Structures are given as C-alpha cells and as structure tokens.
Amino acid sequence: MQSVNWLDLLSQVLQQLPITLLMIVTSLIFALILGFILAIVRIRKIKILTPIVRLYLSFIRSTPLLLQLFLVYFALPQLLLLVHIDINHFSRLFFVILAFTLHTGAYLSEIIRAGYQSVDYRQIEAGLSIGLSYPRILKEIVIPQALRNSIPNLTTQIIELVKDTSLAFTIGIIDMMGQVKLIIGNNYGLGMLEVYIVISIVYWAIALIIQGTLALIDKRSQKPYRI
Amino acid sequence: MTFILYTITEVLKGVPNTILISIVAIMVGLCIGLIFAIIRLKRIPMLSQIIIVYNSFFRSTPLIVQLFIVYYGLPTFIIYLNKQLNWHINPDIFSPLIIAFIVFSLHAIAYLSESIKGGLQSVDADQIEAAQSVGLTKYHIYKEIVLPQAFAYALPNIENQFIMLIKGTSLAFAVQVTEIMAVSHVIANEGYRFITVYSVAAAFYWLLAIGLEYIFSKMEKHTTRYLETNAI
Numbered sequence: 001m002q003s004v005n006w007l008d009l010l011s012q013v014l015q016q017l018p019i020t021l022l023m024i025v026t027s028l029i030f031a032l033i034l035g036f037i038l039a040i041v042r043i044r045k046i047k048i049l050t051p052i053v054r055l056y057l058s059f060i061r062s063t064p065l066l067l068q069l070f071l072v073y074f075a076l077p078q079l080l081l082l083v084h085i086d087i088n089h090f091s092r093l094f095f096v097i098l099a100f101t102l103h104t105g106a107y108l109s110e111i112i113r114a115g116y117q118s119v120d121y122r123q124i125e126a127g128l129s130i131g132l133s134y135p136r137i138l139k140e141i142v143i144p145q146a147l148r149n150s151i152p153n154l155t156t157q158i159i160e161l162v163k164d165t166s167l168a169f170t171i172g173i174i175d176m177m178g179q180v181k182l183i184i185g186n187n188y189g190l191g192m193l194e195v196y197i198v199i200s201i202v203y204w205a206i207a208l209i210i211q212g213t214l215a216l217i218d219k220r221s222q223k224p225y226r227i
Numbered sequence: 228m229t230f231i232l233y234t235i236t237e238v239l240k241g242v243p244n245t246i247l248i249s250i251v252a253i254m255v256g257l258c259i260g261l262i263f264a265i266i267r268l269k270r271i272p273m274l275s276q277i278i279i280v281y282n283s284f285f286r287s288t289p290l291i292v293q294l295f296i297v298y299y300g301l302p303t304f305i306i307y308l309n310k311q312l313n314w315h316i317n318p319d320i321f322s323p324l325i326i327a328f329i330v331f332s333l334h335a336i337a338y339l340s341e342s343i344k345g346g347l348q349s350v351d352a353d354q355i356e357a358a359q360s361v362g363l364t365k366y367h368i369y370k371e372i373v374l375p376q377a378f379a380y381a382l383p384n385i386e387n388q389f390i391m392l393i394k395g396t397s398l399a400f401a402v403q404v405t406e407i408m409a410v411s412h413v414i415a416n417e418g419y420r421f422i423t424v425y426s427v428a429a430a431f432y433w434l435l436a437i438g439l440e441y442i443f444s445k446m447e448k449h450t451t452r453y454l455e456t457n458a459i
Contacts, residue, residue, distance in 0.1 A: 062436030
C-alpha cells in the first residue's frame, strides 16, 4: 500500500478554505439582518405579518436544508421566469448564500427573540419610568444583556452554519467539499477515505476555533457583571 | 395534475426509508446515549474523556462527511481486518441502508447523550438523597425516581433531535439510499419540473414534522405528570 501524503492533501483542501469562509461570513451577516427583522415582527406582534413569519419559521425548521437549497437553486428561477424575471445567469454563489441566509435567518430570529425575552420586562418598565425613550432603552439596557445571554445559542448556530456549507458542492460550488470531490476524481477514486478524514479534521478545527473564540468573548462580557 | 399525482406516489416510495433510518437512529441513540450520559455524569476516568472527544467530533463535523467516512472507511477497515487476522469477510457486505443506519445512529448518540445528560442533571439531587434515606436501592432510585423525571425534562430536546434526524436523512443519497430526497431529485431532473417535485417533497417533510410534533405533545402530557408536584 502506498503511503498517503497527508500534508499535501491538507494543503489541497485548505486551498478552497476562503470560499467556505466567504460563504459563512456573508450568509451570517445577511442572516443576522433577516433574523433581527423576523424577531422584531414577532416581538412587536405586528398584525398579518406575525402568522406569515410563523409559517415561514415552521417551514424552514421542518424541511431539510438540502431541499431548501434545491428549491432556491432549481425552483426559484423557474418560478421567477413565470413573471418574466430571469435570474438564471446569476452566479451559483448567489443562490447558495441566499439559501443559507433564509435558513440561518429563521433560526437566528428565534435566538434573538429568546435573548430579548431573557431580559426582565421590569427593566424596560423601570427605564420608561425614569423617562428614557424606547429606542434608548433597547440600546442601553436590552441589547447588551440580550446579546450576552444569547452567546451560547449563537455559538451552536454558527457551527451549524459551518457544517451546512458542506452542502454547497451539491449545486457545483468548489468549496472544500467540492475540492475533495475533485481530488477524488483526479486520483481515479483512490484514497477517498484519507481525503474525507482530512476534511473532517478541518471542519472540526474550524468549529473548535469558533467555540473557543466565543467562549472567550462570553467570559469577558460577563466579567463586569459578576457579583 | 396527473404529474402531481405521479410525483406524490413516486415520492411516497421514499418515505419508508426516511422513517426507518430516523427511527433506528433515535432508538440506538437513546439507549447508548443514556449509557454515555451516565458515564459522563459519574466521571468515569478514560471513558468519560473518550466520550467528550467522540461527542465533539460528531457534533462539529458535517453529517455528510461522516457518511462518506463510514461509506469508504468500513470496507477498508474490513480488508485490514482480513489481512491482520486472516479472516475472509466480504468488504462490501454492508448494504447502503445498513451503512445509513450505522452513521445516523453514531450521529444520534452524540446529540442525544447531551440531551439526556441535561435531563439527568435537572433532577434534583435532594430527591436522590431522600430516596436513599428511606432505603431504596440504586436500581429503584434510577427506575422509579430519576429516569421518569429526566425523560420528561429531556423530551422537548429529544423531539428536536428526532426532527433533525428526519431532515438529516435527506443526505442519505450520498450513500445511495433511496429516500424522499433521492427519489425527488431523480424525478425532478427527468422533466425539469423542479417546482412541483420539490414542493411535494417539502410537503412530505413538513407533514412528517407536524405528525411528530403531535405525537410528542401527547407524550409530553403523559410524562410531565411526574413534574406537576406543586399542584397538590
């Protein structure tokens, strides 16, 4: 049996790390924006919109991401073509990021809502009683505490997103998983196990780094408030 | 219209595999997950650390990568065993469905052991002391007091994992199992009817999740009766 060049495999997989990171970061930013909007609709109980948002959340949470990705990549352009909008020429990256944003945004909105609710309502009342405006209460009192309280959930969700990006190869994106498929193709199917072991270690490392960083942030943000 | 009916009957053929994989995984996950949770809570040296690493790996690598590792790794491992021990097992002895059972179970164990651990931890330690003071054996304390309550606490989490597993089965196409997603991908590509086929598939997953939620809400009513002590 020939020996496997692990370092060579690792460097080949890492070549496509930037694409994976790009997908993670852009989707995360858009998902945060979407999550905030969805959370506000549910917190303020805006009429008509609330039931729609709840239906949307239920859909996203009970269908597989792979299906959502296919719906966005294959079905959405067909649907838009019916109203004469042609998005077929858009890059694949656009569809992937759209799908991940719609998916992660739904989950983040629940986390943001839980964070908001974790702040005692009496604090908002106290703020109002000393004459602070609602936006100011949000900015000075609610958001700092809500953010701190939601760090653990946020960590889980970001790691979930990292793992989700491994599905992008199914519509032809050459990220780390896509690169693995290419390596296997080039080697005529030899050494498949080794490549997958390498990529699992890369994903594991990314998850551990994210976990460590957020744990550090969590620890530092709790410090001034510890009794 | 006929195409929609055709799609529904075709996709329906994938439903048994989807349900089968997730049920096998949840059963194995609950049994071994409970053992793992107890080992972690008892802080048994060595085993406890191994389980921490195991859980970390299965929770932070993508399921599809895990599927591929076992799919390609199992035959290699069997060939290695054959060489070392002079056995003569066929490396391709495991069917795709069995491989899916194995991977989804391994995956479920990691997640469920954490849920069960959380459930066990939320049972008040005072109750165990109280049970010891009236002379109950360890077996009875677990069977009559700790486990029913821990199960009730962990139930919402278990439901979540169950739905995650059903969604996860959509990746079983990677090891050539024909479940809902694999079937619909084939039909959709035949006639470029992506909207119809994928909507039907989405409806099936959604229905499965709603059905599961209904079953668990019934179960929850049954199990949480242990927790309603302040009603007396």
